Amino acid sequence: MPSKITPWILAARPKTLGAAIAPVLVGTVVGATLGGKFCVWLMLATLGSCICLQIATNLFNDAVDAMKGSDTKERLGPVRITASGMMSARTVMLVAAGVLVLATLLAVPLIIYRGWPIIAIGIPSLWFCYGYTGGPVPLAYRGLGELFVVLFFGLVAVTGSAFVQSGQWHVEALVAGLQVGMLSTVLIAINNFRDVDEDTKTGKRTLAVRFGKTFARREIDALFTGVLLLGLSWLFAIWPGGMRYPQACVLPGFCLFLMQAIRRDIQAEPSEALNRTLAKAGAVLVLFSILFSIGFWFGYPVSAVRMVAP
Template sequence: MLFEWIAAARPKTLGAAIAPVVVGSVLGWKISGQWSTWLLLCTLASALALQIATNWFNDVLDFMKGADTHARLGPRRITASGVMSPRAVFTAAWFMLALAALLSVPLIQARGVAIIVIGIPSLYFCYGYTGGPMPLAYRGLGELFVILFFGFVAVTGSAFVQSGEWLEGGLIAGFQVGCLSTVLIAINNLRDQAEDRSTGKRTLAVRFGITFARLEITALILLAHLAGLYWWQHDFPRAFTVPLATVPVGLFLILRIWTQPPGPSYNRLLALSGMQLLLFAALFCWGVSRTHLTPL
């Protein structure tokens, strides 16, 4: 039973919650000199709770909308497979949202109303990604959501929690992490393009086709590294050069999506893209920690 819940949380995607928090926190620490392990742990746990809630809402809402069919190529969904009832999955997702909100209390105490301002939309879009009057995933807005909330908001917000400042560098790092986080959903949508088309889920891969989706993934990987030139130009060269070690992983992903038709093999690519994101974040943090930084 526990294994089923863990699988439904989609561990391969949880790097999208971990990477921006760690990157933003390290960046905020190096620029301000302030560090709080307690605030880092609360931020990280809250982000993970939001990510898991989003995945569980997606599980049950896709089932209720008829988007999960027998043709599904991705991992088994616990609602569609009948392992869990829709009510149970809904309850678990709402519980994770409540937990995320509770974990944000220390952040609000430390940094004030700004955390509420960015936290409320984050809570809503965990559900609004696949539910509500305009579900983002069904309107081709999933990639935009990821790059905004798992990139810009998560990185700059985490940097703000540590430093108490809104940092220009946080926006650049947020764009980089956001691009690589978006690769996960873009690969997922490319894999599911045929099924999504048949069920009316209008992702970008459905709207514009397989070639567009491949170009999108290619551009996201390349732009994540090109944006790193900012760090080179601002005398933080290691923040640019060290993460370049992940380029071979990105090139391998690009090669595979262009030479393999969408199918079950993309599940491995999804896992690899999650590894790429975490490796990039780790190397970026190492590069930043080894550089003498001045305020951006």
């Protein structure tokens, strides 16, 4: 059995699942804090659905890249099960579709309690799991991968998770969503920087391919800088209701040492060593989300939050 399960674990890319968990955590804390109540079942349904969307995206990416010839023997990243011949593209695509069905089923409680906005968020999310690398306008092949991640794994996921908890849309969730989205995008930017030579040969027009390695390094620097600058708003801005959240700025500051390590790593030429850098970027995303959530929670009177069922 382990030999049969292992390829699917590889294809699901467990190290990337932080990009699905982080926005749900942050959005849930923002929504529960501002809405005054927290529902664990809605959070679990949101988390399960988002994780399924991430896994489906990874599976479609595995199959589509192999069919297009983008994953070659020169690949520096982890093994892909379609390109390596462990699974056929058809099988991987079918499993990806099945995971999308599961994501939809997990979203049913969200639709019941929060209505049409969940459908409005869900339909494009389902499509772009495939459309990220497949379809008539594959985002990853047009240099639009970073924009997709900022929007869907940042703004949409965080604001949507906050809406699920509170039934309202919050400007605080927009700012937090941008921060999470930028950190998630760092993962894509490092991945594209690592694969820039292979992608150039195979015609995958990522931003790193279009504008070069120096641009790719500056892009990662800019994303980290943007996260830090947005963080200052939690320290200095006065939010609706007269609230301030200084801890939401200060606590995530502990991520700085990992950010600096990543900046040093990307000064070298692309190599397999960047796989470790990707792991560091994933750690930054998860650590930031945990520290931000703790800081935001305690930026508001704790007594105002009560545990209730919907």
